[in-house]
Amino acid sequence: MAVSSRGSEGSAKKTTKEIREWAIREGREVSSRGRISAELEQAFHDAQAKKVQTKTPPVKKTAVKKRVAAKAPVTRTAVNKAPARKTSREIREWAIGAGREVSSRGRIPAELEQAFHDAQAKKVQTKSAQVKKAAAKKTVATKAAAKKTVATTAAAEKTAVKKPVAAKVPVKREVVSKAPAKKSSREIREWAIGAGREVSSRGRIPAELEQAFHDAQAKKVQAKAVPAKKAVVKKIVAKIAPARKTAVKKAAVTKAPAKTSTLGKTPARRMAAKTTAAEKTAVKMASAKKTTKEIREWAIGEGREVSSRGRIPAEIEQAFRDAQAQMPVAVG
Numbered sequence: 001m002a003v004s005s006r007g008s009e010g011s012a013k014k015t016t017k018e019i020r021e022w023a024i025r026e027g028r029e030v031s032s033r034g035r036i037s038a039e040l041e042q043a044f045h046d047a048q049a050k051k052v053q054t055k056t057p058p059v060k061k062t063a064v065k066k067r068v069a070a071k072a073p074v075t076r077t078a079v080n081k082a083p084a085r086k087t088s089r090e091i092r093e094w095a096i097g098a099g100r101e102v103s104s105r106g107r108i109p110a111e112l113e114q115a116f117h118d119a120q121a122k123k124v125q126t127k128s129a130q131v132k133k134a135a136a137k138k139t140v141a142t143k144a145a146a147k148k149t150v151a152t153t154a155a156a157e158k159t160a161v162k163k164p165v166a167a168k169v170p171v172k173r174e175v176v177s178k179a180p181a182k183k184s185s186r187e188i189r190e191w192a193i194g195a196g197r198e199v200s201s202r203g204r205i206p207a208e209l210e211q212a213f214h215d216a217q218a219k220k221v222q223a224k225a226v227p228a229k230k231a232v233v234k235k236i237v238a239k240i241a242p243a244r245k246t247a248v249k250k251a252a253v254t255k256a257p258a259k260t261s262t263l264g265k266t267p268a269r270r271m272a273a274k275t276t277a278a279e280k281t282a283v284k285m286a287s288a289k290k291t292t293k294e295i296r297e298w299a300i301g302e303g304r305e306v307s308s309r310g311r312i313p314a315e316i317e318q319a320f321r322d323a324q325a326q327m328p329v330a331v332g
Contacts, residue, residue, distance in 0.1 A: 019044045024087070027117055029110045091116045188213045218308040222300050230301060295320045 016036055022044050023030035030040060088108055094116050095102040102112060185205060191213050192199040199209060292312055298320050299306040306316060 022047065029114065031110070032107050094119065191216065215308050219300070222297070222308070298323070 019036050019041060020030050020032065023040055028040065028043075030036065091108055091113060092102050092104070095112055098115075098119075100112060100115075102108065188205050188210060189199050189201070192209055195216075197209065197212075199205065295312055295317060296306050296308070299312075299316055302323075304316060304319075306312065
């Protein structure tokens with residue numbers, strides 16, 4: 001069969017047109033007129049072969065597609081021309097807006113088309129970046145709101161916990177008030193065991209054992225206070241010493257005239273005896289005025305056994321008075 005030249009020319013034009021449209025969609029550089037490069041044609045045919053391989057339709061679908069393919073050239077030419085015109089118009093408007101030189105008609109240079117597509121790609125990237133930023137802001141706002149809600153709930157829980165604790169505080173005070181009694185009984189038992197006394201591990205402690213414990217504690221306190229009390233006794237002795245000195249001086253003065261006159265010896269001796277008797281009575285009165293507290297302090301300082309309460313034995317009182325009378329008098 002002979003093939004008409006017109007049919008072959010029409011199919012060639014159709015193929016070049018499809019290749020140009022495919023190249024524009026794929027973002028490849030292609031001239032609107034003239035011969036198409038061999039590598040571009042090869043890429044087009046490879047893409048078409050891939051499409052055929054991916055599509056494996058049934059027999060019925062192929063028959064329907066054949067019928068549509070017969071009518072397709074008219075519709076495709078009408079549809080495909082519109083994007084090309086629109087694209088060229090958009091490129092010219094963009095070039096004018098960007099201050100580039102472009103003709104109002106005819107073919108647009110390939111570098112201008114490439115610049116246009118690059119600008120469009122950048123716009124898409126900026127839009128996506130703005131969308132990402134807006135999404136990030138929304139996530140930050142939602143996180144902040146979540147943190148606020150968590151903080152408010154935590155504060156509400158703390159207030160709810162504090163209220164019942166405040167209501168239970170009196171019970172804790174009662175327990176604290178009972179604790180010293182338990183501690184005292186435990187201390188008494190420990191002291192009694194250390195002192196070799198008989199005491200039960202539970203139950204009430206006898207009154208005499210409690211009294212003995214308190215007496216021992218009082219002795220400890222008194223033993224600690226002995227140095228301070230000794231200083232007080234020294235001050236008292238220092239005050240009494242000048243009085244004794246003045247009494248001795250007066251006696252010496254009264255004895256001096258006895259050397260010149262033999263008649264005045266008897267009255268002088270009598271005066272001296274009176275002064276010594278007065279000194280003795282003064283010392284006795286001073287010792288009698290000593291309080292039982294001072295006697296206890298002296299006894300503890302001397303290492304003698306004395307009760308913290310009650311009457312002081314007579315022998316301890318006598319020993320205290322003897323010690324006070326035997327204190328040396330400092331002569332200046």
